[in-house]
Amino acid sequence: MKEKINIEKLPKHVAIIMDGNGRWAKAKGQNRLFGHSAGVETLKNILRCAGNIGIKYLTVYAFSTENWNRPQDEVSGLMTILLDAIKSEIEEIHKSDVRINVIGDIQKLPQNVQSRINDAIELTKNNKGITFNIALSYGGRWDIVNAVMDIAEDYKQDKINKTDITENLFSTYLSTKNIPDPELIIRTSGELRLSGFLLYESVYSELYFTDVYWPDFSEEDFYKAIIDYQNRERRLGKISEQLK
Numbered sequence: 001m002k003e004k005i006n007i008e009k010l011p012k013h014v015a016i017i018m019d020g021n022g023r024w025a026k027a028k029g030q031n032r033l034f035g036h037s038a039g040v041e042t043l044k045n046i047l048r049c050a051g052n053i054g055i056k057y058l059t060v061y062a063f064s065t066e067n068w069n070r071p072q073d074e075v076s077g078l079m080t081i082l083l084d085a086i087k088s089e090i091e092e093i094h095k096s097d098v099r100i101n102v103i104g105d106i107q108k109l110p111q112n113v114q115s116r117i118n119d120a121i122e123l124t125k126n127n128k129g130i131t132f133n134i135a136l137s138y139g140g141r142w143d144i145v146n147a148v149m150d151i152a153e154d155y156k157q158d159k160i161n162k163t164d165i166t167e168n169l170f171s172t173y174l175s176t177k178n179i180p181d182p183e184l185i186i187r188t189s190g191e192l193r194l195s196g197f198l199l200y201e202s203v204y205s206e207l208y209f210t211d212v213y214w215p216d217f218s219e220e221d222f223y224k225a226i227i228d229y230q231n232r233e234r235r236l237g238k239i240s241e242q243l244k
Contacts, residue, residue: 005230061138063136093120141199151173184208187213210225
């Protein structure tokens with residue numbers, strides 16, 4: 001499957017909604033945290049694949065603002081899995097020249113998680129390989145509302161004028177301000193929605209849905225999504241004749 005990918009037509013930024021960990025675990029008679037742990041292994045593989053074929057940005061929806069409403073034992077377990085994953089993988093990630101970035105309401109995370117994340121960001125900040133964006137305590141509505149509040153504050157302090165507020169300016173107030181919009185968004189597990197993921201940035205993203213649960217999402221599944229993207233016509237508001 002990899003040999004069918006056109007390296008000249010790669011999406012610069014791929015985003016993934018990693019869904020189905022809990023249902024995968026339940027089907028195996030295990031608890032949900034077993035599925036989340038398995039999902040970490042899948043993520044390691046897909047990050048490596050994306051970097052190897054030349055993807056510049058990979059963003060994953062790891063924990064949404066709504067996920068705080070899950071049972072407390074699952075939330076606590078997810079935070080532990082996150083801590084352990086960063087601790088065990090950060091040296092290998094750094095050695096692979098991956099740059100880590102985190103988007104979301106980080107202040108809501110436990111202090112030890114914040115510290116570990118900040119250390120990982122600092123360690124990898126000068127790396128030149130793929131940028132690995134982790135969406136934690138993130139929601140598209142949260143990001144948009146937060147941007148509006150910051151713009152209002154800057155307007156109040158005369159830092160910007162009303163006429164300065166354009167789409168380009170607005171995007172600089174989002175947590176994704178230094179990240180290009182994703183050309184491709186993948187969602188696993190058969191669900192057909194964005195669930196608040198990159199709402200502003202996904203206006204012209206190609207959406208790819210698969211029934212495969214995230215822990216079973218393989219290298220070949222990833223390549224299949226890339227090839228599907230490359231076979232689409234991205235008009236970006238134009239008509240086909242204009243592209244020719």
